[in-house]
Amino acid sequence: MTSADGYVLIALCLIPLGTSLALFLVPTTQRSAVQALTGIASLVMLAFSLYVFFKYQFNGEQFQGVLAWTWMQHVGLLGEKGIQFKVGVDGIGASLVLLTGIVIVPATWVTWKIQDRMKEYFILLYLVTAGVYGAFVILDLFFWFLFYEMALMPMYLLIGVWGSTRKEYGAMKLMMMLLAGSIFIFTVIFALFAHVGLGTFDMVALMGAEKDVTFQRIFFPLIVVGCGTLGAMFPFHSWSPDGHAAAPTSVSMLHAGVLMKVGAFGVIRLGYQMMPEGGAYWSPALIVLGITAGLYGAISALRQTDMKLLMGFSSVSHMGYVFLGLGTFNAIGWSGAVLQMTAHGLMTALFFLLIGGMYDQSHNRDIPNFSGMAKQMPVWSIFFIFAAMASLGLPGLSGFIAELHIFIGTFRAYPIIGGLAVLTAAITTTYLIRVLAQAFFGEMNPRWAHLNEITWTERAGAAFLAIAILVLGLWPTPWIERIAPSIINIPGITL
Amino acid sequence: MSDILGNPLNLNLGLLLPELILAGVAVLVVFIDMFQAELKASARVVPVVTVLGLLAAGVASVGAIDRVDDFARLVTIDNFTTFFRFLFIAVAVFVIVGSHEYIERYVNHVGEFYALLLLSTAGAMFMASARDLLVAYLAIEVLSFSLYIAVSLGKNDPRSGEAGLKYVLLGGVASAMLLYGLSLLYGVAGSTQYSEIATALAQHHEGLRMPLVLGLALIVGGLAFKVSAVPFHMWAPDAYEGAPMPVTAYLSATSKAATLALFLRWFGGPLLPAIGEWQWMMAAIATLTMVFGNLVALQQHNIKRLLAYSSIAQGGFMLMAIATISDVATSALLVHLGGYVITNLALFTAVIHFYNRTGKEEITDFRGLSRTNPYLALVITAGLFSLAGMPLLAGFFTKFILFQAVVSGGLLWLVIVAVVGSTVSLFYYLQVIRQMYIYEPEGDTTKWSISPTGYLTTFVLFALMVIVGIYGTPLYVVADRAAFALFKG
Numbered sequence: 008m009t010s011a012d013g014y015v016l017i018a019l020c021l022i023p024l025g026t027s028l029a030l031f032l033v034p035t036t037q038r039s040a041v042q043a044l045t046g047i048a049s050l051v052m053l054a055f056s057l058y059v060f061f062k063y064q065f066n067g068e069q070f071q072g073v074l075a076w077t078w079m080q081h082v083g084l085l086g087e088k089g090i091q092f093k094v095g096v097d098g099i100g101a102s103l104v105l106l107t108g109i110v111i112v113p114a115t116w117v118t119w120k121i122q123d124r125m126k127e128y129f130i131l132l133y134l135v136t137a138g139v140y141g142a143f144v145i146l147d148l149f150f151w152f153l154f155y156e157m158a159l160m161p162m163y164l165l166i167g168v169w170g171s172t173r174k175e176y177g178a179m180k181l182m183m184m185l186l187a188g189s190i191f192i193f194t195v196i197f198a199l200f201a202h203v204g205l206g207t208f209d210m211v212a213l214m215g216a217e218k219d220v221t222f223q224r225i226f227f228p229l230i231v232v233g234c235g236t237l238g239a240m241f242p243f244h245s246w247s248p249d250g251h252a253a254a255p256t257s258v259s260m261l262h263a264g265v266l267m268k269v270g271a272f273g274v275i276r277l278g279y280q281m282m283p284e285g286g287a288y289w290s291p292a293l294i295v296l297g298i299t300a301g302l303y304g305a306i307s308a309l310r311q312t313d314m315k316l317l318m319g320f321s322s323v324s325h326m327g328y329v330f331l332g333l334g335t336f337n338a339i340g341w342s343g344a345v346l347q348m349t350a351h352g353l354m355t356a357l358f359f360l361l362i363g364g365m366y367d368q369s370h371n372r373d374i375p376n377f378s379g380m381a382k383q384m385p386v387w388s389i390f391f392i393f394a395a396m397a398s399l400g401l402p403g404l405s406g407f408i409a410e411l412h413i414f415i416g417t418f419r420a421y422p423i424i425g426g427l428a429v430l431t432a433a434i435t436t437t438y439l440i441r442v443l444a445q446a447f448f449g450e451m452n453p454r455w456a457h458l459n460e461i462t463w464t465e466r467a468g469a470a471f472l473a474i475a476i477l478v479l480g481l482w483p484t485p486w487i488e489r490i491a492p493s494i495i496n497i498p499g500i501t502l
Numbered sequence: 503m504s505d506i507l508g509n510p511l512n513l514n515l516g517l518l519l520p521e522l523i524l525a526g527v528a529v530l531v532v533f534i535d536m537f538q539a540e541l542k543a544s545a546r547v548v549p550v551v552t553v554l555g556l557l558a559a560g561v562a563s564v565g566a567i568d569r570v571d572d573f574a575r576l577v578t579i580d581n582f583t584t585f586f587r588f589l590f591i592a593v594a595v596f597v598i599v600g601s602h603e604y605i606e607r608y609v610n611h612v613g614e615f616y617a618l619l620l621l622s623t624a625g626a627m628f629m630a631s632a633r634d635l636l637v638a639y640l641a642i643e644v645l646s647f648s649l650y651i652a653v654s655l656g657k658n659d660p661r662s663g664e665a666g667l668k669y670v671l672l673g674g675v676a677s678a679m680l681l682y683g684l685s686l687l688y689g690v691a692g693s694t695q696y697s698e699i700a701t702a703l704a705q706h707h708e709g710l711r712m713p714l715v716l717g718l719a720l721i722v723g724g725l726a727f728k729v730s731a732v733p734f735h736m737w738a739p740d741a742y743e744g745a746p747m748p749v750t751a752y753l754s755a756t757s758k759a760a761t762l763a764l765f766l767r768w769f770g771g772p773l774l775p776a777i778g779e780w781q782w783m784m785a786a787i788a789t790l791t792m793v794f795g796n797l798v799a800l801q802q803h804n805i806k807r808l809l810a811y812s813s814i815a816q817g818g819f820m821l822m823a824i825a826t827i828s829d830v831a832t833s834a835l836l837v838h839l840g841g842y843v844i845t846n847l848a849l850f851t852a853v854i855h856f857y858n859r860t861g862k863e864e865i866t867d868f869r870g871l872s873r874t875n876p877y878l879a880l881v882i883t884a885g886l887f888s889l890a891g892m893p894l895l896a897g898f899f900t901k902f903i904l905f906q907a908v909v910s911g912g913l914l915w916l917v918i919v920a921v922v923g924s925t926v927s928l929f930y931y932l933q934v935i936r937q938m939y940i941y942e943p944e945g946d947t948t949k950w951s952i953s954p955t956g957y958l959t960t961f962v963l964f965a966l967m968v969i970v971g972i973y974g975t976p977l978y979v980v981a982d983r984a985a986f987a988l989f990k991g
Contacts, residue, residue, distance in 0.1 A: 079975040082982040083830045083903065084910050138893075149902060153893040160892045163932055167940045175940060179932065186928055190921045197909035197917060 013074030056108025086206025113468025177253025188236030227285025238270025241300030248319030256363025293334030300327030340416020379451030527555030535613020586630035665744025680724025686717030742810035751850035791818030826911025834907035836981035841900030849885030870943025
């Protein structure tokens with residue numbers, strides 16, 4: 008990517024933001040105009056995301072497409088660089104930009120069904136999208152934090168207004184926990200600025216600057232807690248099942264699919280890339296938290312009856328793998344962790360899309376109430392089974408390739424923990440197979456005879472995500488090529 | 503001319519033109535109101551004249567930009583003064599334009615009310631510009647006395663009189679405290695001039711430490727009352743609730759900003775050499791204020807009381823900057839003050855228009871506002887989010903700058919308290935947002951709109967909130983120049 012491609016990165020932040028603003032001007036009654044506008048915007052975002060991903064030169068500079076505008080300089084403590092609007096991606100960011108592009112398209116499609124205040128819903132949803140893109144591509148701490156918070160802010164209303172079951176509780180819990188997490192991030196940003204003393208919030212400059220080892224060891228865990236909360240890291244995950252259970256379909260898709268990855272990405276960007284020595288010191292703690300989350304999430308999922316709660320705990324477990332991979336602090340474990348972000352994002356978005364498509368008709372998500380759904384809704388069931396297979400790590404699908412890397416990395420670093428990780432995968436299989444057996448096979452429950460197959464937009468969205476899962480599973484090379492150089496650049500990582 | 507010590511005095515009254523205009527217009531307004539029937543003037547003349555007077559004062563202040571001068575060694579004219587002159591004029595204009603309908607309907611003695619607003623604005627300006635303890639004290643009293651009366655001018659509302667009485671009694675105690683502190687300071691320093699106090703305090707006399715600390719404690723206490731910092735905040739919730747709403751808005755903006763200007767002038771100037779004696783007091787008061795303000799706000803049911811406690815807590819954020827005072831902290835504080843004033847005015851103007859329509863002020867009365875008046879709901883939501891420091895709005899940027907300055911000043915722990923407090927505050931702000939968006943309206947569900955001036959003020963303030971949130975650079979640059987005047991000018 009040349010620096011001119013930086014404009015594409017900026018466009019990725021501004022298109023959702025601009026769409027949000029443009030929607031203010033569309034009359035509420037013009038549903039088709041809202042649909043057309045958001046449909047086009049989402050496709051443009053996908054196209055630009057693909058462009059960024061494939062234009063990223065894996066044998067070039069680490070940060071590509073770098074463009075910066077001075078926002079303020081020479082006031083207060085700010086020096087020459089001060090605060091800049093600076094964009095640029097590394098390989099990790101590029102792969103997550105692509106994930107966002109893939110998830111936002113079906114998330115937009117399924118939202119077209121909403122009857123109540125669809126326009127307002129999109130305004131908020133696209134604010135979240137802008138925030139997510141910003142968090143992946145911005146290289147200045149001020150703006151990074153701005154976009155990070157922007158991704159969280161609309162969540163309260165999105166869940167509180169359009170959600171289901173215990174929506175107010177879920178929305179408030181999610182909002183307060185995530186905002187409590189950003190206390191830690193806020194603190195680290197200021198401490199870093201004051202400690203480095205360059206008078207700039209430029210991330211690249213801060214990464215290159217000298218930092219005390221003690222400083223790094225003190226502040227690295229704060230980033231893990233702060234960003235880890237958004238990444239649903241054990242023990243700061245408890246907002247995730249409640250929040251996801253309450254959220255409307257596309258919010259669950261975007262949140263579990265992409266927003267949680269912003270948390271893990273924050274641990275990489277603000278934690279490991281900014282304070283590598285602190286990261287090396289605390290990696291064993293990440294291993295412990297990661298494996299605990301993996302086991303805890305999987306075991307909790309065994310007991311869930313609400314499909315969305317099940318997916319919430321499953322997400323905690325899968326995000327546990329991500330932190331486990333990061334904690335290995337070796338290149339293969341890290342590749343796995345970054346791949347797992349994409350893999351889990353695609354798979355969980357598909358799950359939430361399908362659950363939403365069914366819930367809209369049945370207003371029920373209790374697994375024991377269902378049986379023999381494969382007869383009533385075959386297409387839906389096929390997609391669901393496909394997602395489950397991806398989730399439990401069937402070779403050829405995305406989850407396998409990611410988990411394989413993580414397991415190898417873990418076995419290299421801590422063989423016993425590696426064993427536990429494989430056990431987690433086994434439990435995952437158990438709870439997924441249990442759902443399939445209970446809800447999809449066996450006698451058809453006549454109570455659900457009125458259910459129709461999911462709509463064509465939902466089928467299209469599901470198919471789209473399924474193809475992405477398949478591509479990543481069969482041909483992960485483009486991802487690995489881009490991720491690997493950025494990982495190797497982290498000081499102190501074992502190869 | 504020169505004073506009895508032989509110092510030359512500059513008696514150029516042109517330096518005080520904005521204040522003189524305000525005082526003159528205040529008298530004029532009272533006369534117009536008194537002879538309204540004879541002059542066959544419509545009721546709208548009084549607010550129009552008031553606003554014109556304020557704008558004239560604003561124009562008169564333009565000439566003082568980048569000028570450094572003093573009037574009779576009593577009043578400083580520099581960029582710091584000019585910054586606050588513009589701020590106070592803007593607040594008064596927005597309050598009047600935004601709520602003149604409310605004032606017509608719910609306030610007694612309209613002419614006197616506007617005159618008091620003008621006088622208190624002039625007092626606030628002198629608080630920012632004084633360079634002598636006596637002038638500063640008189641300015642505080644001009645501001646306070648105008649507000650004591652304005653608070654009690656509510657029509658047919660017994661709470662208003664009660665609020666006025668509480669405010670005047672407690673305010674009297676605070677003034678006495680402050681005055682005693684100032685006289686002790688005079689005893690230690692031997693002068694009422696800021697510059698000479700600084701020189702005197704810089705020469706450290708161990709024997710004078712006791713009266714100095716006592717004097718400082720009394721001064722901090724007296725000013726903490728004016729800025730409604732814990733534990734001197736008792737009057738604020740009652741006064742905010744009982745006062746006519748425009749006065750509440752004014753109290754939370756001008757009164758608070760003027761006191762902070764005085765804090766900056768005193769603690770960044772004459773009292774700076776004694777920083778070792780008062781820094782801990784500021785840090786302690788800031789901590790108490792943030793913790794207490796935010797926790798008590800959690801339990802409020804009345805929107806005015808909620809905003810009162812929220813503005814108490816916001817005062818705590820600002821006192822952090824005083825505790826780490828420097829040019830950097832000052833410019834950051836001025837930025838935050840600017841953002842806070844814009845946000846609070848937007849919020850209060852919106853609530854005033856809500857009250858004009860419904861006559862209600864409980865938080866639960868906002869139920870379903872997003873259905874009946876989506877615009878107003880949006881402005882209130884933006885205001886609350888901005889106070890909580892959410893991005894794209896003024897609060898995010900100004901808090902970022904303020905917290906960063908305080909951390910660089912060496913008080914990381916204080917910022918952690920502030921950020922935690924800020925997160926707690928989001929909880930109670932969300933309670934209001936929840937009523938507006940999640941619940942359906944009860945009773946009257948027809949859509950309604952607000953007056954044109956209401957749209958104008960709320961829209962301008964809303965736009966300013968967003969502009970400062972996205973591109974706050976101009977505000978920061980201006981604030982930096984004001985801070986420069988205070989520290990290096």
